[in-house]
Amino acid sequence: MSELEIIRRAGDFGSRTALRSGGRDHTYASLVSRSALIAARLLDGSADLGERRIAFRIPASLDYAAVQWGIWRAGGIAVPLSLSAAEPELEHVLTDARVDRILAPEADLGGLRPLAERLSLPLESIESLASGEPAPLPSVGDSRRAMILYTSGTTSKPKGVVSTHANIRAQIVTLIDAWGWEKDDSIPLFLPLHHVHGIVNVLGCGLWAGARVDCFRSFDPAPLLERVAANDYSVFMAVPTIYVKLIRSLEESDEPDRARFAAGFRQMRLMVSGSAALPASVHRQWTRLTGQELLERYGMTEIGMALSNPLRGERRPGAVGLPLPDVTIRLVGETGEVIEDEDVPGEIQVRGPGVFSEYWDKPEVTRDSFVDGWFRTGDMAVVEKGYYRIMGRLSVDIIKSGGYKLSALEIEDTLRTHPAVRECAVVGIPDETWGETVAAAVITQSGAELDLPALTEWARARMSSYKLPRSLLVVEDLPRNAMGKVTKPAVREMFG
Ligand code: MCA
Ligand code: AMP
Numbered sequence: 001m002s003e004l005e006i007i008r009r010a011g012d013f014g015s016r017t018a019l020r021s022g023g024r025d026h027t028y029a030s031l032v033s034r035s036a037l038i039a040a041r042l043l044d045g046s047a048d049l050g051e052r053r054i055a056f057r058i059p060a061s062l063d064y065a066a067v068q069w070g071i072w073r074a075g076g077i078a079v080p081l082s083l084s085a086a087e088p089e090l091e092h093v094l095t096d097a098r099v100d101r102i103l104a105p106e107a108d109l110g111g112l113r114p115l116a117e118r119l120s121l122p123l124e125s126i127e128s129l130a131s132g133e134p135a136p137l138p139s140v141g142d143s144r145r146a147m148i149l150y151t152s153g154t155t156s157k158p159k160g161v162v163s164t165h166a167n168i169r170a171q172i173v174t175l176i177d178a179w180g181w182e183k184d185d186s187i188p189l190f191l192p193l194h195h196v197h198g199i200v201n202v203l204g205c206g207l208w209a210g211a212r213v214d215c216f217r218s219f220d221p222a223p224l225l226e227r228v229a230a231n232d233y234s235v236f237m238a239v240p241t242i243y244v245k246l247i248r249s250l251e252e253s254d255e256p257d258r259a260r261f262a263a264g265f266r267q268m269r270l271m272v273s274g275s276a277a278l279p280a281s282v283h284r285q286w287t288r289l290t291g292q293e294l295l296e297r298y299g300m301t302e303i304g305m306a307l308s309n310p311l312r313g314e315r316r317p318g319a320v321g322l323p324l325p326d327v328t329i330r331l332v333g334e335t336g337e338v339i340e341d342e343d344v345p346g347e348i349q350v351r352g353p354g355v356f357s358e359y360w361d362k363p364e365v366t367r368d369s370f371v372d373g374w375f376r377t378g379d380m381a382v383v384e385k386g387y388y389r390i391m392g393r394l395s396v397d398i399i400k401s402g403g404y405k406l407s408a409l410e411i412e413d414t415l416r417t418h419p420a421v422r423e424c425a426v427v428g429i430p431d432e433t434w435g436e437t438v439a440a441a442v443i444t445q446s447g448a449e450l451d452l453p454a455l456t457e458w459a460r461a462r463m464s465s466y467k468l469p470r471s472l473l474v475v476e477d478l479p480r481n482a483m484g485k486v487t488k489p490a491v492r493e494m495f496g
Contacts, residue, residue: 038070
């Protein structure tokens with residue numbers, strides 16, 4: 001039977017600790033055997049799930065990893081759900097991916113039941129799945145589709161990014177090589193597990209290497225800092241917002257605590273930032289506080305990681321370094337010309353084994369996002385003194401807030417369903433903590449009143465909290481061009 005490499009490797013790591021979760025250490029052997037039981041229950045006597053989609057909503061834990069591997073070992077496609085998504089967002093993913101069923105911890109089933117019933121989807125507890133006897137498992141080749149992650153783009157609703165096992169393996173292996181992962185590494189995992197940063201860079205790399213992954217339900221500075229001070233970790237990965245929040249925590253701590261926390265960070269062998277631009281000032285402040293020089297890298301759901309500052313060598317604040325092993329990058333100008341010179345900006349285009357296979361059920365969108373086999377990222381960059389620097393995005397409708405990618409169009413579509421909203425325009429505005437926050441300019445229905453607290457309260461049931469407008473302007477009209485189309489840069493200026 002051919003076994004996926006990450007699982008074959010885990011067999012070799014046997015009694016080493018794979019995951020710490022729920023106050024317990026779990027070995028690689030227990031992860032492998034739990035995933036085999038889950039695979040057997042998912043198969044329920046059939047030979048192979050044949051790429052059926054299985055959704056799961058599970059916090060970082062032994063069970064998250066066991067379910068992901070269980071789905072893979074049974075031949076299914078893993079569809080991880082956000083822990084913080086609102087019901088309409090979950091409904092979009094479940095219906096778009098046409099999932100077979102939803103898995104969740106017993107204690108969390110209640111919250112999902114009304115939606116599952118409405119969509120006539122079976123809802124099963126992990127506890128009931130991880131029981132019984134093992135069964136023969138299918139042979140799952142690398143070219144099989146493994147995972148669908150939902151990401152926002154220039155379309156209103158998030159699209160499903162499909163990655164094969166070969167894509168995921170390539171995304172992991174390039175980081176194992178470039179960042180020197182080893183089995184004695186230990187890393188905290190507090191990032192959401194429906195995005196590449198948490199799934200591939202932390203969990204995937206950690207388990208591939210035979211390292212220890214310490215699971216947190218979400219990012220919470222106090223317990224995390226205590227573990228840091230206990231020198232529990234050798235590697236650390238986070239988004240810029242988390243570094244900003246940690247800087248605040250360190251600055252607010254009294255001197256003895258600050259010294260303990262700083263020492264715990266200082267002894268780590270590697271600290272990485274990514275998912276959004278790390279301001280050079282934050283990079284420098286972190287070095288001043290902890291002695292650590294953050295390694296900034298650039299990636300995307302569709303490609304995994306692409307550019308990285310070096311493990312050894314200059315880590316330049318404000319830059320993202322050079323292409324990772326096996327990743328090929330080119331910059332392309334507005335008229336399609338490939339840029340060869342430094343200091344000339346262009347769109348980042350990517351090739352390589354980590355590049356995704358397709359947008360789920362969207363052949364035309366998939367076709368349009370490639371040119372001659374190169375994936376068009378929509379991000380602009382320039383090479384300066386040998387290193388790439390990210391300059392921004394081609395589309396004003398993509399917002400990055402707290403490391404999450406948001407579609408202004410999706411938020412507008414939701415806000416337009418508010419009874420007081422006649423027309424609206426959503427933009428991202430700069431913010432020191434979040435990178436950008438969501439701002440909405442709204443024309444109200446005649447006679448209707450609208451303020452930010454009321455709008456936020458209404459929106460909370462319809463979207464994740466990171467998509468909520470944090471600024472609101474009620475306006476008579478929106479800035480428009482000669483064709484009557486709203487001009488987003490001018491809307492942004494309205495927020496000052
Ligand atoms: C939450 N709040 C916000 C935002 N999010 N306010 C403004 N803008 C936001 N974006 C508010 C909440 O409403 C709440 O306010 C308060 O902040 C605390 O909310 P909470 O959700 O508890 O926040 P948190 O736990 O502190 O979350 C911050 C976070 C989180 C940990 C930075 O956003 C996060 O995990 N981000 C990482 C996302 C990620 O992994 N992205 C990777 C995708 P109130 O209390 O008043 O209600 S990108 C990727 O994968 C590519 C491949 C790559 O390159 O990595
Ligand atoms: P996502 O689609 O959620 O995977 O987010 C990917 C996007 O995050 C990229 O297309 C970039 O716009 C942005 N991004 C990731 N890393 C960086 C970085 N180091 N600097 C600036 N932007 C980044």
